[in-house]
Amino acid sequence: GLGRWAEADAAVAGEVLYDLPRFGNVSLLHLTDSHAQLLPQHFREPSVNLGAGPMKGRLPHLVGEQLLKACQVPPGTPVAHALTHLDFDAAADRYGKSGGFAHLATLVKRLKASRPGALLLDGGDSWQGSATALWTRGQDMVDAARLLGVDVMTGHWEFTLGMERVRELVERQLGPLQFLAHNVKTADFGDPVFDGHTVREINGVRVAIIGQAYPYTPIANPRYLVADWTFGIREQELQKLVDTVRAQGAQLVVLLSHNGMDLDLKLASRVSGIDAILGGHTHDALPLAIEVSNRGGRTVVTNAGCNGKFLGVLDFDVRGGQLRGYRYTLLPVFANLLPADAQMQALIAGVRAPYEARLAEVLAVPEGTLYRRGNFNGTGDQLLLDALLQVQDAQIAFSPGFRWGSTLLAGQPLTREWLLDMTATTYSYATVSEMSGATIKAVLEDVADNLFNPDPYYQQGGDMVRVGGLRYAITPGAGMGQRISDLRLDGQPLDADRLYKVAGWAPVAEEARTAHTRPVWELVEEWLRAQGGRLAAREPNVPAILGALPDPGFAA
Amino acid sequence: MRIRAQVQGSGAVVRVLMNHEMETGQRKDPNGRTIPAWHITDVTATLNGKTVLTAEWGPAVSRNPFLQFTLKNAKAGDKVAISWKDTRGDTRTDEATVA
Amino acid sequence: APAHAFNKSAFQATSVQDAVKALGGSGALAESKDVSLQGPEIAENGAVVPLVGASPLPGIKLLAFMVEKNPNTLSAAFHVTDAVEANFSTRVKMAETSPVYAVAIAADGKAYFAKKEIKVTLGGCGG
Ligand SMILES: [Mn+2]
Ligand SMILES: [Mn+2]
Known part of the structure; x- marks a missing residue:
């Protein structure tokens, strides 16, 4: 395309x-990682x-x-x-601006009109990422997805609403939208929690869609929120399921995945019989599909970015039960080029009405653009780190390497809504703790291995934890425990045995839930107000990168 | 114990969840005293009264242990019994019917 | 009484080699395609790591799970009879990232294994 x-x-x-232009006879529209962004916004790619x-x-x-x-x-x-x-x-x-469900709705309607029978698939991370999604516990996004005409979805951050809420939404609110996750099982006897797949007939072609939820949800997010469930990649079970649906007559098999792209590429090389993997989680806005060979033939792998910025269009030509060809196009969703759909706009206005005043409150006006995405740090995270260091009177601050959050341009008012776009989770507790220099290094090594382990099955698909106060160097290509070096605080080497006061937020440990600490956005608001309305441009604290540059994945 | 024994082909898959602390003997209490080891050591499975499996477990088996094994020949109605013995000499036996 | 009483010395071993010896294995320990070990690449919870070990080889008398970096290597040992398949699953505790082994010991004392690195992580972050 x-x-x-x-x-x-x-x-x-x-x-x-x-x-x-239409191609073939089976079309799948793919949206992923919208992170509850109902309105158009900016999102700076890494x-x-x-x-x-x-x-x-x-x-x-x-x-x-x-x-x-x-x-x-x-x-x-x-x-x-x-x-x-x-x-x-x-x-x-x-x-x-990009995205916005009213503009997306117009695009989806156009594509569905030109592609009769087309299905709309949502790869997950839809019910989290905004104030209204947090305050309505995902209800706004479920209503918007149903109106948008999403047919099938899988999940990741959805699970951070907790098992009870997820069950309630999936079982009572979502229909006819189907939530698929073959790899989520009960922790006792390993029984399925959700439907694993669905078979739909599109223009006479039997299409099987299998859902793969984020395999490391209980690790990347608090386990207590999904205590009775177990996840995992479950490669062998997936192979069995693919073989079963093929044997039952599926002519096209698609995996709606929230694995992350590197993991999907490896999976595609090891599992046979999948025609396409429509992927998310790593927020890679990739304008083309990658073909991966395996013993059954080849599998097409895509990833459709985040924040409603893109809609993937995968058209298949299936004749006589055989896949003859495909076309993939990643369409950017420009709000200025797509008129808002009136029905969706009305739904969004209704959702926001009770909260509008709270959302619109201006906390400051930034002099520099505030963004998050990138392996090591962004100006938006630096703002959070600067606020945590000062409000918590800490020596070092950590901010999680999330990949969501919208971008605020210099001079645009920084509202409470934007701050919640950057911080809204069900466990955004602010924390302060005493950590030894050795523990601090161990934490950085642990996160670095989740990002830079050469085997994607051992990666978690987030970015490096953002660090305030502390300087360090990283060797991405080194082994576990060997990547982090030259840790310095105020120019002095970090002492492995000394205790340091460390601020952070969004801990995965359960103790934080009962510690009654404030949500991080309250602390940041307090700090922003103390800036007197203007916020100077932030200089992100990034580590020295050793042994890896130049690299086409790095722009100065 | 919770036991599930399900026919699969000409045999049956047996899955068991036991209740036991499986204390390792390597943890300390709040006063700094070592909490003594207390774990299941021996597990036995019988099919219609005949021993089909014995297992030895150390303290590294998880709390509230899980066990799964596959009987080569079993049919609906057969009786599967699981017994354990722990480091204190306590024992427990539960039975299930293959379904 | 059980057919095999608790083998204390095997559970005190601090290496795969010593544990295999204590379980009656003799001769060299060989990695084999005829032993399989399934487990997660990253443990959801280091205290509850699900493992499945199996071998289709004839004459396997014992199948054991071992975690190299645990204080004691051997986690569990299953004595195979004619009535069951050499295919067992349990859940084990792991103190830290470690190679994990499924070891199958044959009647002649030969020991075969499958190995997998299982990561125990602090968690957090995500896309
Ligand atoms: Mn995700
Ligand atoms: Mn995401």
């Missing part, structure tokens, strides 16, 4: 961008996205110009802006 972009003029309007081990320098681990070159996307175009951090502030001004 990239040829079309190459031919497109930068000034070309939405009619051309979105007038995607300038640092290093690939570990064999993934170094390979898609999706390319950024900026290197990514555009590899995917043959002309620079200086709206699509180039959607895919990269390049000249971000000016381009964001020029092309406007």
